[in-house]
Amino acid sequence: xxEWLDPLLLSRWQFGLTTVYHFLFxxxxxxxxxxxxxxxxxxxxxxKARYLQLTHFFGKIxxxxxxxxxxxxxxxxxxxxxxxxxxxxxxxDVFGAPLAFEGIVAFFxxxxxxxxxxxxxxxxxxxxxxxxxxxxxxxSIASAYFILAANAFMQNPIAFRINETRxxxxxxxxxxxxxxPIALASFPHTIFASFMVSAGLIxxxxxxxxxxKQHADTMRPALKFGMWMMVISGALTTFFGDSLSLAMTAxxxxxxxxxxxxxxxxxxxxxxxxxxxxxxxxxxxxxxSVRIPxxxxxxxTHTLDGTVEGINNLQAQYVGLYGPGDYTPTIWITYxxxxxxxxxxxxxxxxxxxxxxxxxxxxxxxxxxxxxVAIWSFPFSLASMSVGWIFTEMGRxxxxxxxxxxxxxxxxxxxxxxxxxxxxxxxTLIYGVLAVVEFRLILRAVQQGPEDAPVPxxxxxxxxxxxxxx
Amino acid sequence: xxxxxxxxxxxxxxxxxxxxxxxxxxxxxxxxPFLGRDDTDRRVLINTIGPVWDLNExxxxxxxxxxxxxxxxxxxxxxxxxYLALLLILLAxxxxxxxxxxxxxxxxxxxxxxxxxxxxxxxxxxxxxxxxAFANVVQGVRLxxxxxxxxxxxxxxNPYALLGGxxxxxxxxxxxxxxVSLKTEGDIRERARKLAVRSGLITIxxxxxxxxxxxxxxxxxxxxxxxxxxxxxxxxxxxxxxxxSEGWAFTLMAVTIGLAVLTLFASLFPDxxxxxxxxxxxxxxxxxxxxxxxxxxxxxxxxIAAPVIFLYQGWTYWVLRKRVSxxxxxxxxx
Numbered sequence: 001x002x003e004w005l006d007p008l009l010l011s012r013w014q015f016g017l018t019t020v021y022h023f024l025f026x027x028x029x030x031x032x033x034x035x036x037x038x039x040x041x042x043x044x045x046x047x048k049a050r051y052l053q054l055t056h057f058f059g060k061i062x063x064x065x066x067x068x069x070x071x072x073x074x075x076x077x078x079x080x081x082x083x084x085x086x087x088x089x090x091x092x093d094v095f096g097a098p099l100a101f102e103g104i105v106a107f108f109x110x111x112x113x114x115x116x117x118x119x120x121x122x123x124x125x126x127x128x129x130x131x132x133x134x135x136x137x138x139x140s141i142a143s144a145y146f147i148l149a150a151n152a153f154m155q156n157p158i159a160f161r162i163n164e165t166r167x168x169x170x171x172x173x174x175x176x177x178x179x180x181p182i183a184l185a186s187f188p189h190t191i192f193a194s195f196m197v198s199a200g201l202i203x204x205x206x207x208x209x210x211x212x213k214q215h216a217d218t219m220r221p222a223l224k225f226g227m228w229m230m231v232i233s234g235a236l237t238t239f240f241g242d243s244l245s246l247a248m249t250a251x252x253x254x255x256x257x258x259x260x261x262x263x264x265x266x267x268x269x270x271x272x273x274x275x276x277x278x279x280x281x282x283x284x285x286x287x288x289s290v291r292i293p294x295x296x297x298x299x300x301t302h303t304l305d306g307t308v309e310g311i312n313n314l315q316a317q318y319v320g321l322y323g324p325g326d327y328t329p330t331i332w333i334t335y336x337x338x339x340x341x342x343x344x345x346x347x348x349x350x351x352x353x354x355x356x357x358x359x360x361x362x363x364x365x366x367x368x369x370x371x372x373v374a375i376w377s378f379p380f381s382l383a384s385m386s387v388g389w390i391f392t393e394m395g396r397x398x399x400x401x402x403x404x405x406x407x408x409x410x411x412x413x414x415x416x417x418x419x420x421x422x423x424x425x426x427x428t429l430i431y432g433v434l435a436v437v438e439f440r441l442i443l444r445a446v447q448q449g450p451e452d453a454p455v456p457x458x459x460x461x462x463x464x465x466x467x468x469x470x
Numbered sequence: 471x472x473x474x475x476x477x478x479x480x481x482x483x484x485x486x487x488x489x490x491x492x493x494x495x496x497x498x499x500x501x502x503p504f505l506g507r508d509d510t511d512r513r514v515l516i517n518t519i520g521p522v523w524d525l526n527e528x529x530x531x532x533x534x535x536x537x538x539x540x541x542x543x544x545x546x547x548x549x550x551x552x553y554l555a556l557l558l559i560l561l562a563x564x565x566x567x568x569x570x571x572x573x574x575x576x577x578x579x580x581x582x583x584x585x586x587x588x589x590x591x592x593x594x595x596x597x598x599x600x601x602x603a604f605a606n607v608v609q610g611v612r613l614x615x616x617x618x619x620x621x622x623x624x625x626x627x628n629p630y631a632l633l634g635g636x637x638x639x640x641x642x643x644x645x646x647x648x649x650v651s652l653k654t655e656g657d658i659r660e661r662a663r664k665l666a667v668r669s670g671l672i673t674i675x676x677x678x679x680x681x682x683x684x685x686x687x688x689x690x691x692x693x694x695x696x697x698x699x700x701x702x703x704x705x706x707x708x709x710x711x712x713x714x715s716e717g718w719a720f721t722l723m724a725v726t727i728g729l730a731v732l733t734l735f736a737s738l739f740p741d742x743x744x745x746x747x748x749x750x751x752x753x754x755x756x757x758x759x760x761x762x763x764x765x766x767x768x769x770x771x772x773x774i775a776a777p778v779i780f781l782y783q784g785w786t787y788w789v790l791r792k793r794v795s796x797x798x799x800x801x802x803x804x
Contacts, residue, residue, distance in 0.1 A: 064571070064572070067567060067570075067572065068568070070524060070527075071568055072564070073531070074527075074564075075560050075564070077531055077535055077538075078534065078549060078556055080538065080545075080549075081534075081538065081545045081546050081548070081549025081550060082549045082550055082556055083550070085546035085547070085549065085618070086546075088538065088545055088546040088549075089542055089543055089617075091542075092541075092543070092545065092546070092760065093539075093542060093760040093761055094764075096535065096538040096540070096545075096760065096764070097539045097764055099539060100532070100535040100536045100539040100540075100768060100771070101771060103531050103532035103534075103536070104536075104771060104772065104779070105771075105775060107531055107532065108525070108528055108532065108779050108783070109782075111524040111525040111528040112525045112528075112782055112786050114524065115524060115525055115786065115790075116521065116786055116789060116790075118520075118521060119520065119790065120789065123789050123792075124789065170761045171760075171763060171764045171767070172763070174767045412546075412553075412618075413616075413618055414550055414551070414614075414619055414620060415550055415553050419553050419623075422554070422557070423553070423554075423557045426557065426561060430561060430564060430565070434564075437568075441576075444575075445575075467801070468802075469513065469517050469520070469574070469799055470513065470517050
């Protein structure tokens with residue numbers, strides 16, 4: 001019984017569940033805000049009705065998803081204080097500021113202009129109305145920056161000093177905090193990966209309609225757009241992913257070693273990257289693996305003869321630095337999450353590249369499997385994003401703030417296991433129900449396809465304005 | 471003035487912003503069973519706040535994050551201490567927000583009925599519990615030497631705090647009804663005005679008792695002035711509503727809520743979370759706040775951002791100034 005009511009374990013499950021869940025909606029919000037802004041801009045510039053149809057069509061999907069992002073986001077902010085009060089007391093002076101900036105600078109912008117965009121079609125001139133969706137997109141992207149800057153402090157704490165009397169970390173330089181090398185690399189990596197997720201959605205949706213030979217006038221340009229968006233943002237995600245692994249190796253060598261399940265320090269060709277391994281789940285012993293020599297050395301140091309430190313060495317170092325304890329993340333999670341993130345990501349870029357080739361010069365592929373692959377783009381791109389975040393957070397364990405505060409020391413001392421069990425069950429139930437409702441609504445919106453373009457009034461020649469009501 | 475004192479009042483201002491703005495959202499949400507005779511009525515009500523509820527709710531996210539940044543100890547003590555109360559608020563805000571956005575996605579009345587119910591519950595629960603939470607903060611709770619709350623959930627449900635909860639519930643309800651009369655046309659506007667008279671009377675009695683209790687038990691001269699002004703504004707709002715001046719009635723409701731929150735913060739000052747068991751364990755502005763450097767950074771950000779935020783949020787309300795009527799809904803649906 002007591003084992004089940006361990007506040008630490010339950011708080012970790014709750015944080016993991018609510019964060020992974022929240023992060024299903026965030027990438028799509030970021031990516032689709034930009035997508036809709038682009039479609040609407042093209043419509044304003046060219047006056048071609050099909051871009052207005054695309055704006056409304058993807059706008060509807062965007063809004064169904066946006067609501068979930070908003071309501072699950074508040075939980076995230078409250079949870080630091082509710083479940084991790086010791087952590088909050090310890091880091092608030094440093095960690096609170098980027099969180100407050102996120103609200104003051106980004107969320108206000110996003111939340112205000114999204115309302116104007118939804119209801120402003122008949123109330124604002126075209127250009128100004130277009131600006132509202134761009135400001136929404138800017139707000140969503142800015143929020144990602146501040147939250148990743150806050151998270152970067154947990155991965156690579158800088159710009160602070162420890163106040164022994166108060167027992168807390170105190171901010172020394174806001175500029176340094178906001179330009180944490182981890183934040184500078186993870187921000188573009190995450191943003192472009194978000195664009196990949198929304199590109200995945202566009203490809204899936206467009207392919208679904210085109211496969212059924214419907215809405216070709218809108219879905220064909222959408223498919224092209226989605227595939228280009230996937231290729232370009234995929235390349236940039238890879239590029240900044242590489243910068244991130246360099247920064248990560250420097251700041252958290254254990255995370256890189258855990259990503260590779262590499263126990264012994266290796267140099268050059270031996271610092272190889274295993275694409276696939278059969279062995280014990282924790283990677284201690286290996287039966288069979290497919291390896292690319294030098295690749296891990298290159299990823300970690302950008303040289304072929306670099307040395308990558310192994311888990312055993314780092315564990316021994318950390319015991320020397322921080323005292324006895326286990327400083328190794330859960331290897332099977334980091335190892336497989338890292339592979340699935342990269343594997344699914346690359347698979348998507350390839351799908352888009354092949355798709356662009358098959359549809360070149362107005363061609364339409366006839367093979368069924370081509371369309372089936374395209375239709376499944378979205379769930380897999382979302383999964384890639386999700387495991388990437390799981391990797392970065394699980395790879396930080398056992399630390400809450402790397403080298404400063406362990407996860408086990410950050411939990412609220414006065415919240416009982418029973419209370420957390422209640423909240424965990426409540427969140428699980430409500431999130432589960434909402435997932436079904438949201439998924440069905442999106443599926444329905446997708447299958448309905450774009451609405452017909454508004455027809456000008458035969459008498460006045462004026463196109464009726466869209467009026468939104470709830 | 472020291473920066474942490476300034477930030478105490480900025481936090482107060484942020485919660486005023488939250489309660490004034492999301493307060494009428496809560497009121498509109500709770501009014502569905504009272505003013506919404508059919509689906510069109512209910513849509514009229516929901517559409518008065520449809521474009522702005524998200525922006526209004528964002529004020530609590532900003533207030534919460536600023537509390538975290540400026541007073542980490544206060545944030546940590548309050549949020550971990552009021553764990554189950556905040557859980558209920560979170561769940562309510564989740565169902566409320568989703569309902570506004572999903573209700574209109576399908577035409578079936580079964581579907582809409584579900585979301586109507588969730589809007590009412592999702593609005594009433596936070597309207598009640600925010601009052602309970604803040605009244606407990608003012609009254610003081612049991613804290614250990616490390617400032618951790620050591621009471622239980624049921625300790626929070628004491629007479630003073632429950633009266634505080636009923637006060638915010640009624641204030642927000644009346645505020646929302648007055649907002650409806652300001653933002654709608656026709657029959658529903660008239661019914662809202664009449665309902666505001668009835669709920670206004672009850673609100674005056676309950677809010678005055680709560681404010682009086684606050685001043686007598688925890689207040690100073692300073693608090694008494696705020697409380698008295700709040701009472702005057704509330705009565706003024708009631709009279710303006712009787713006269714049919716909806717704009718003034720609404721403005722004075724907003725002033726009432728602002729002054730009531732100020733009364734609570736003034737009673738707290740210079741504590742932020744007094745310990746009822748041992749004053750030595752109290753959290754104060756001095757021992758709960760961040761470093762002067764962090765507060766300085768925050769101050770600059772707030773100073774630069776505030777005028778911009780006021781400007782674009784004010785402009786948003788101006789763009790959306792048109793009243794909503796049954797005609798608006800009917801014209802848009804066919």
